[in-house]
Amino acid sequence: MLRRLTSGLEEVYSTAGPLFDATREIAVSTSPAAIIEVLRKHILDEAIDRITITQIGFGSSGEAITEAGAVFDKQNIAAKPDIPDAVRQRIGQKPLILSNLAGKDGGPVEVYEYMAGLQVMSLAIFPLIGHDRTVGYLLLASRAPYNFTEIEIATLEILASQVAIVLSNRSLLNAISRKTESLNLVNDISLGLAGALDLELLGDVLKESLSKAHSISHVSLTLYEAGHNRAKVHTFLGETLPDDVTLADSVFQQALDSRQMVQSPDVSSLPDGRMWRAAKVSALIVIPLVGHERKLGTLNVGTQSADTILEEQGAVYEQVASLVVTALENIRLFDRLQVSLDETAALYSTSLAMNAAQSLEEAYETALSEMAQLSGSDRIELYLAGPDPRGSVEFVETVALWKAGALQEHTRTRYPIAEAPVLSQFPQSRANLIFNDLAGDRRLDEALRNQLIDRRVTNLMMIPLSTGTTWLGALLLEGYAGEIFTNDQARLCRNIADQAALVVDSQLLLLRAQQAAEREHALRDIAAALSSTLDSESVLQIVLENLDHVLLYDAANILVVEEGIARPIVMRGYREMGVDEDNLRKQFFQIGAAENLRRMRDQKRPVIISNTSTYPDWVHTPDTDWIGSYIGAPIYIEDQLLGFLSVDSRMRDFYTEEHATLLQAFADQAAVAIRNSQRFQESRVRTQREELVGNIAAQLQRVSTVEDVLETAARTLQQALGDYDVALRLTVNPPEESARQSLPDSLGDGT
Numbered sequence: 205m206l207r208r209l210t211s212g213l214e215e216v217y218s219t220a221g222p223l224f225d226a227t228r229e230i231a232v233s234t235s236p237a238a239i240i241e242v243l244r245k246h247i248l249d250e251a252i253d254r255i256t257i258t259q260i261g262f263g264s265s266g267e268a269i270t271e272a273g274a275v276f277d278k279q280n281i282a283a284k285p286d287i288p289d290a291v292r293q294r295i296g297q298k299p300l301i302l303s304n305l306a307g308k309d310g311g312p313v314e315v316y317e318y319m320a321g322l323q324v325m326s327l328a329i330f331p332l333i334g335h336d337r338t339v340g341y342l343l344l345a346s347r348a349p350y351n352f353t354e355i356e357i358a359t360l361e362i363l364a365s366q367v368a369i370v371l372s373n374r375s376l377l378n379a380i381s382r383k384t385e386s387l388n389l390v391n392d393i394s395l396g397l398a399g400a401l402d403l404e405l406l407g408d409v410l411k412e413s414l415s416k417a418h419s420i421s422h423v424s425l426t427l428y429e430a431g432h433n434r435a436k437v438h439t440f441l442g443e444t445l446p447d448d449v450t451l452a453d454s455v456f457q458q459a460l461d462s463r464q465m466v467q468s469p470d471v472s473s474l475p476d477g478r479m480w481r482a483a484k485v486s487a488l489i490v491i492p493l494v495g496h497e498r499k500l501g502t503l504n505v506g507t508q509s510a511d512t513i514l515e516e517q518g519a520v521y522e523q524v525a526s527l528v529v530t531a532l533e534n535i536r537l538f539d540r541l542q543v544s545l546d547e548t549a550a551l552y553s554t555s556l557a558m559n560a561a562q563s564l565e566e567a568y569e570t571a572l573s574e575m576a577q578l579s580g581s582d583r584i585e586l587y588l589a590g591p592d593p594r595g596s597v598e599f600v601e602t603v604a605l606w607k608a609g610a611l612q613e614h615t616r617t618r619y620p621i622a623e624a625p626v627l628s629q630f631p632q633s634r635a636n637l638i639f640n641d642l643a644g645d646r647r648l649d650e651a652l653r654n655q656l657i658d659r660r661v662t663n664l665m666m667i668p669l670s671t672g673t674t675w676l677g678a679l680l681l682e683g684y685a686g687e688i689f690t691n692d693q694a695r696l697c698r699n700i701a702d703q704a705a706l707v708v709d710s711q712l713l714l715l716r717a718q719q720a721a722e723r724e725h726a727l728r729d730i731a732a733a734l735s736s737t738l739d740s741e742s743v744l745q746i747v748l749e750n751l752d753h754v755l756l757y758d759a760a761n762i763l764v765v766e767e768g769i770a771r772p773i774v775m776r777g778y779r780e781m782g783v784d785e786d787n788l789r790k791q792f793f794q795i796g797a798a799e800n801l802r803r804m805r806d807q808k809r810p811v812i813i814s815n816t817s818t819y820p821d822w823v824h825t826p827d828t829d830w831i832g833s834y835i836g837a838p839i840y841i842e843d844q845l846l847g848f849l850s851v852d853s854r855m856r857d858f859y860t861e862e863h864a865t866l867l868q869a870f871a872d873q874a875a876v877a878i879r880n881s882q883r884f885q886e887s888r889v890r891t892q893r894e895e896l897v898g899n900i901a902a903q904l905q906r907v908s909t910v911e912d913v914l915e916t917a918a919r920t921l922q923q924a925l926g927d928y929d930v931a932l933r934l935t936v937n938p939p940e941e942s943a944r945q946s947l948p949d950s951l952g953d954g955t
Contacts, residue, residue, distance in 0.1 A: 222246045222247060223246075223247070223359060223362070223363075225246050226242055226243065226245075226246035226247050226363060227362070227363070227366050229242045229245075229246070230242050230243075230363070230366045230367055230370055231366065231369075231370060233370055234374075235272070235274065235374075236257035236258075236259055236272055236273055236274035236285075236340075236371070237257075237274035239257055239274075239367055239370065240255050240257055240274050240276050243255060243363065244276065247359075247363065248344070251346050251348070251350060252344055252345070252346060253277065253278045253279065253324065253345060253346050253347045254275070254276065254277045254278070254281075254322060254324060254343070254344075254345040254346075254347075255275070255276040255277075255342075255343065255344060255345075256273065256274070256275050256276075256285050256287075256341070256342075256343035256345075257273060257274050257285065257340060257341070257342055257343075257367065257371075258270060258273040258285045258286060258287055258340050258341045258343075259271045259272040259273060259339065259340045259371050259374070259375060260338060260339055260340050260341075260375075261375050261378065261379070270285070270286050271375060271378060272374075273285025273286070273340075279323075279347075281322065281323055287318075287329070287341050287343070288314065288318055290314035291314055291315055291318050291329070292341075294312050294314065294315055295329055295331050295341070296331070297331050297333060297338070298331070299328060299329065299330045299331070299357065299360075299361065299364075300315065300327070300328070300329040301327070301328050301352055301357065302315065302316075302319065302326060302327045302328075303326050303349055303350055303351045303352070304325055304326060304349035305319050305320070305324070305325045305326070305327075305349075306325060306349065307349075315327070319345070322345060323347060324345035324346060324347050325346060325347055325348055325349050325350075326345065326346045326348065326349050326350040327343070327344075327345045328343070328344045328345070328352055328357075328360065329341055329342070329343045329344075330342040330343075330360055330361060330364035331364075332364055332365075332367055332368035332371055332372075333365075333368050334368040334369055334371060334372025334373075334375075335372050339368055339371045339372045339375055340367070340368065340371045342360075342363075342364050342367055344360070385417065386517070386519070386520040386523075389413060389414075389417045389520060389524075390520065390523045390524060390527070392413050393409060393410070393413045393414075393524055393527055394527050396409035396412075396413060397409055397527050397528070397530070397531040400531050400534075400535070401534070401535060401538050402535060402538075403425070403438055403535065406425075406528070406531050406532075406535070407423075407425070407438060407440030408440070410423050410440055410441075410503075410524070410528070411423055411440045411441040414441075414505065414524070415441060418517055419507060420441070420505055420506065420507055421441070421442045421484065421485065421506060421507050421508045422439075422441055422442035422443070422483060422484075422485045422488075422504065422505065422506035422507070423439075423440045423441040423442070423503075423504070423505055424437055424438060424439040424440060424441075424442075424445055424503075424504045425437070425438045425440070425493075425501055425502070425503060425504070425528070426449070426456045426501045426502040426504065427500065427501040427532075428451070428456075428460065428499055428500060428501045428502075430498065430499065433450065433451055433452060434448055434449065434450055434451060435448070435449055435451055435456060435501060436448060437449055439483075442483060442484065442485070442506070443482070443483035443484050443485075444483070445479065445483055446479070449476075449479075453475045453476070454475060454476045455468065455474050455475070455476060455488070455490050456490065456501075456502050456504075458490075459490045459491065459492040459502050460492050460499050460501075460502065462492075463492050463494055463499075464492070465489060465490070465491045465492070465518055465521070465522060466488075466489070466490045467488075467489050467518060468487065468488045468489075468490075469487050470486065470487065471485055471486060471487070471488050471506075474488070480506065483506075484508055485506035485507070485508065486506070486507060486508055486509050487506060487507045487509070488504065488505070488506040489504070489505045489506070489518060489521055490502050490503070490504050491503045491504075491505075491521050491522055491524075491525040492525070493525055493528060493529045493532065494529065495529040495530075495532065495533050496533075500529060500532050500533075501532075503521065503524065503525045503528055505521055547696060547699070550574075551699050551700065551703065554570060554571070554574050554700060554703065555703045557570045558570045558571060558703060558704060558707045559707060561707065561711075563711075564603070564708065564711050564712075564715075565604070565611070567704060567707045567708060567711065568586060568603065568604035568611065568704075569604075569606075569611045571586075571700055571701070571703070571704035571707075572584045572586065572604060572606035572611065572679075573606065573611075574700050575606075575667075575679065575681065575697045575700050575701075576606055576609070576681075578693060578696045578697055578700070579665065579681055579683075579689060579693045579696075579697055580683065580687055580693075581665070581681035581682060581683050581689075582607070582682060582683055582684045582685070583605075583606065583607045583661075583681075583682040583684075584604075584605070584606040584607075584679055584680070584681050584682070585602055585604070585605050585606075585679070585680045585682075586602070586603055586604040586605075586669070586677065586679050587600040587601065587602055587603070587624065587627060587669075587677045587678050587679070587680070588600065588601055588603045588669075588676060588677040588708070589621075589632075589675060589676055589677045590618075590860065591860035591861070591862045591863075592862060593674050593675060593676045593677070593709075593712075594674055596861075597621060597632065597675065598620070598621060598860060598861075599618050599619060599620050599621055599624075599857060599860075600618070600619055600621060600624045600627055600677055600678075601616055601617065601618045601619070602614065602616055602617045602618075603616060616855075618855070618856075618857045618858065619857075620857065625652060625655075625680070626648065626652065626664070626666055626680055627666070627678055627680075629647070629648065629649065629652075630666065632675040633666070633668060633678075634668045634670055634675065635668070636665070636666070636667055636668070636691075636694040636695070636697075636698055637665065637666040638663075638664075638665050638689045638690075638691070638694055639663060639664040639665070639666075640663045640688040640689060641663075642656055642657055642661065642662065642663065642664060643657065656682075659682075660684050661682045661683070661684060662683055662684060662685065662686045662687075663682075663683040663686070663687065663688055663689055664680065664681070664682055664683070664689075665680075665681040665689040665693070665694060665697070666678055666679070666680055666681075667679045667681065667694065667697050667698055667701045668698075668701065669701050669704065669705045669708065670702075670705055671702075671705045671706055671709050674709065676705050676708060676709060676712075679697070679701060681697065725753075741773060741774055743874075743877035743880075744762045744773060744774040744874055744877055744878075745774045745776075747762070747774075747849070747870055747873055747874050747877065748760050748761075748762065748774060748775075748776045749776070750870075751851070751867075751870050752776070754866060755851065755863055755866050755867060755870075756853065756858075757777065757851035757852060757853055758777055758780070758781060758852055758853050758854050759775070759776065759777035759778045759780075759781055759783070759851070759852045760775065760776050760777060760849070760850065760851040760852070761774065761775035761776070761778070761788075761849075761850055762774045762775070762839075762847060762848070762849050762850075762874055763793065763801075763847050763848045763850070764846065764847040764878065765795065765845050765846060765847050765848075768794065768795055768796070769792050769793070769794065769795070770792070770793040770794075770795055770798075770801060770847065770848060771789075771791070771792050771793070772788055772789050772791065773847070775788065775789070777852075778827075781830055781854075782830070783827045784827075788827070798823075799821040800813065800821070800834070800836055801836070801848060804836055804837070804838040804848060805838060805845055808838055808840060809837075809838070809868070810835055810836060810837040810838075810864035810865075810867055810868050810871075811834075811835070811836050812833075812834075812835050812859055812860070812861070812863075812864050813833060813834040813835075814833050814856070814857045814858075814859065815832065815833060815856045815857055816828075816831050816832060816833065816834060816856075817832075817856065830854055831852045831853070831854070832853055832854050832855050832856040832857075832858065833852075833853045833855060833856055833857060833858040833859045834850065834851070834852050834853075834859070835850065835851050835859045835863055835864050835867050836848055836849065836850040836851075836867075837849045837850075837864065837867045837868045837870075837871035838871065839871045839872075839874050839875045839878065840875060841875050841876075841878075841879050846874075846875055846878045846879065847874070847875075847878060848871075849867060849870060849871040849874055851867060896920075899920060900916075900917060900920045900921070903916045903920060904916055904917065918931070
């Protein structure tokens with residue numbers, strides 16, 4: 205079979221010459237066909253009836269594909285150079301040698317079937333291994349039985365190694381060439397799409413570039429809108445597809461759902477294959493177009509014949525699809541530019557109106573009226589977060605209600621953040637949320653959905669109110685007529701909400717600055733009162749009056765503590781609440797028995813009771829049932845408890861930690877007032893005592909007898925003590941005892 209190759213030593217030199225020549229010529233061969241000619245010329249004799257070289261490459265997904273091949277067959281029996289996968293698996297990385305098909309006995313059936321198809325009796329297949337992978341196969345076959353010798357097999361393995369090197373290098377060059385072509389194609393399309401501002405220009409770029417680079421017959425785009433079950437089709441090359449197609453059970457839906465490229469070498473196997481055959485498309489690739497997590501549609505590329513070029517260029521088409529996504533996004537942005545300009549003009553006028561508002565109520569009215577007009581909603585409710593959106597958010601409060609075409613008077617309702625309608629299920633969400641199917645939308649809990657449906661609400665939209673990272677609250681827009689809210693309406697309302705958020709935030713900052721100024725002014729008034737009077741009740745009354753300027757309350761009081769008993773000394777607002785203040789002044793409270801007083805005494809910090817109806821230790825009486833929320837602050841000087849400052853409100857969940865901190869500041873001022881009063885009383889007692897002692901001493905110096913001394917002392921004490929009876933008794937004491945005699949400390953204090 206092999207020309208001039210023998211095992212005899214005398215023939216070694218004559219054998220090496222053709223082998224070296226063949227090896228040298230194979231190294232410079234440029235194709236599998238050229239390599240076959242070299243083998244026929246230098247190595248193989250007339251016994252070889254068929255020679256096949258198959259070059260294996262790898263597709264875009266890493267799968268093995270036939271890059272090239274060549275066949276020599278003496279009888280010109282038609283057969284592709286491909287070797288079936290089943291035969292390849294039998295080969296592995298070692299040669300497969302079969303000498304006689306007629307002598308098969310339980311051998312590899314798939315190989316015998318392959319040989320029968322080639323009409324050969326003997327077969328030798330050598331795997332071509334290059335760079336640690338199989339780059340092809342060398343097949344030698346004869347139509348007569350033939351036993352290969354060891355030296356023939358060894359020689360062919362040497363040649364196969366050389367062929368493998370050539371094919372491996374050729375495959376690498378082909379890969380580089382294809383990569384370069386792909387990069388050039390992607391670059392050309394990228395440059396062309398950069399100026400495409402409509403679908404017609406986009407289609408022209410795709411048609412010209414793709415058809416020039418590849419043998420394709422069809423290019424189209426399927427454009428999809430979220431929430432729709434049909435899509436628009438734009439055909440740029442080849443037979444025109446229907447302008448409108450159903451997505452269900454289509455290759456488009458398959459690609460969009462999987463977000464992966466769909467390759468079909470035969471469109472007949474597709475559910476919508478009839479449509480593609482009508483468009484004269486046989487092989488098809490469909491690439492999903494997804495931008496910013498949004499499905500835009502698909503890019504569809506087809507050929508008129510089943511061709512492997514589509515599979516090989518799959519990665520390139522995916523890159524082209526990404527460029528198309530960018531172009532589609534730009535086209536959409538450009539299409540909406542004019543609309544945006546019109547919207548901007550409307551928003552600008554609304555912004556000017558809100559910025560010119562003299563109060564939050566005016567800003568609310570402007571924002572809500574514009575939103576009602578843009579969205580067609582029947583009812584809008586605005587919730588603001590508190591106590592400080594820039595710090596901690598503990599609750600939301602309804603501050604504005606739009607209904608029947610006007611801003612409505614309403615009672616503010618405060619909800620803990622975990623209990624607010626709708627907002628509790630999406631805490632501090634910064635996303636626009638639309639609920640057009642309240643009965644079936646499981647994002648809302650069933651109880652809330654039923655409550656909304658009972659109020660005849662058919663659709664709902666939540667728009668956040670935020671500035672940057674600060675969540676200020678949200679707006680709930682309700683519809684009653686069955687209309688649906690659209691994404692465009694949500695976007696427009698969000699623009700209004702963003703403008704309103706800036707105005708509300710600035711107004712709230714201004715309000716807090718004013719409150720801080722009022723607080724400082726109130727504290728200065730209290731400090732001035734402390735320096736101008738020593739009457740504790742007057743100063744404490746001033747404390748309550750100034751507190752009313754910075755902390756809203758319906759009633760307030762100050763209790764003074766003496767020997768563990770707290771009694772009211774000043775109060776304000778209880779008479780207006782129907783409470784008998786005269787009777788209240790007569791009451792006394794054991795600190796240990798009153799839970800709120802005991803907590804303030806022990807913890808030395810304010811106590812907040814947000815809701816008295818749910819507070820287990822609240823004492824309910826006719827005089828206290830009206831109280832909805834309460835704050836108390838202890839009045840301390842160092843470690844001495846002097847009293848308590850308390851405020852009451854009819855509203856539940858009204859007071860917060862911010863209010864408690866403010867109340868404590870006023871309690872500290874009250875502590876100074878009480879301490880000053882106590883010191884004044886102590887000073888007055890000492891002064892009276894000293895005056896009494898001096899008066900007695902002066903009168904005693906003017907008498908000369910013991911009887912006159914006793915009479916003068918008794919008369920002076922009687923005048924000082926008022927209603928007390930005074931009796932003096934003269935006794936004889938040792939001198940040291942007499943020297944220690946002095947007037948009792950209780951003189952002058954009523955004892």
